[in-house]
Amino acid sequence: MRLTVFGATGGVGREIVGQALAAGHEVTAVVRDPDRLPEGLDRTALHEAVALDDTGAVRAAVAGRDAVLSGLGARGRKPDGIAERLTGRIVAAMEAEGVRRLLVVSAVPVGPEAAGDPLVDRLPRKAVEAVLAEVYADLTRMEAVLARSATEWTAVRPPRLTDGPRTGVYRRAVGGTPRSSRTISRADVAHAMLALIDDPAAVRTGVGVAY
Numbered sequence: 001m002r003l004t005v006f007g008a009t010g011g012v013g014r015e016i017v018g019q020a021l022a023a024g025h026e027v028t029a030v031v032r033d034p035d036r037l038p039e040g041l042d043r044t045a046l047h048e049a050v051a052l053d054d055t056g057a058v059r060a061a062v063a064g065r066d067a068v069l070s071g072l073g074a075r076g077r078k079p080d081g082i083a084e085r086l087t088g089r090i091v092a093a094m095e096a097e098g099v100r101r102l103l104v105v106s107a108v109p110v111g112p113e114a115a116g117d118p119l120v121d122r123l124p125r126k127a128v129e130a131v132l133a134e135v136y137a138d139l140t141r142m143e144a145v146l147a148r149s150a151t152e153w154t155a156v157r158p159p160r161l162t163d164g165p166r167t168g169v170y171r172r173a174v175g176g177t178p179r180s181s182r183t184i185s186r187a188d189v190a191h192a193m194l195a196l197i198d199d200p201a202a203v204r205t206g207v208g209v210a211y
Contacts, residue, residue: 008031012189110155
């Protein structure tokens with residue numbers, strides 16, 4: 001498949017690029033700083049976009065692609081609407097170019113609570129949600145942008161991310177949240193996103209993923 005990856009130098013984005021290339025996909029990595037890409041990456045697959053407000057650059061990056069994947073998101077507690085704003089620009093470019101499939105990283109708190117979640121899991125999560133309230137509000141607005149769009153979107157919603165290896169062994173809940181969602185590695189989030197590209201059940205909904 002021909003894929004475009006936004007946020008390709010972030011934790012999840014780097015994993016998406018590496019795993020997609022290893023699987024034989026044609027990858028366009030949209031980055032601000034090419035030097036932050038992993039060593040050994042085929043730079044012929046690189047498409048530089050200095051700023052996502054460069055409409056022409058974003059359209060060129062998504063034109064003719066089979067799917068677009070985004071690892072974009074806030075790096076701190078003050079997101080300043082980055083997920084909502086940048087995803088909106090990607091959506092606009094995809095709609096202009098007639099590209100349909102879009103997968104983005106969101107977060108567990110944006111989705112529904114898991115049925116029967118024990119108190120030992122709910123309380124710590126509520127504390128984290130209070131601290132990162134602005135981040136999750138931004139992701140909620142991002143998902144609203146997706147819902148209003150004409151794209152065939154999927155919002156992958158992980159809990160706390162770790163730097164562990166890819167295992168390929170995790171739980172996922174289409175339209176819901178796995179019970180006792182605590183952690184998952186960035187590598188396995190990337191694995192889940194790539195696996196969901198061709199899953200019709202995951203179109204226009206969120207998918208909770210967790211160990």
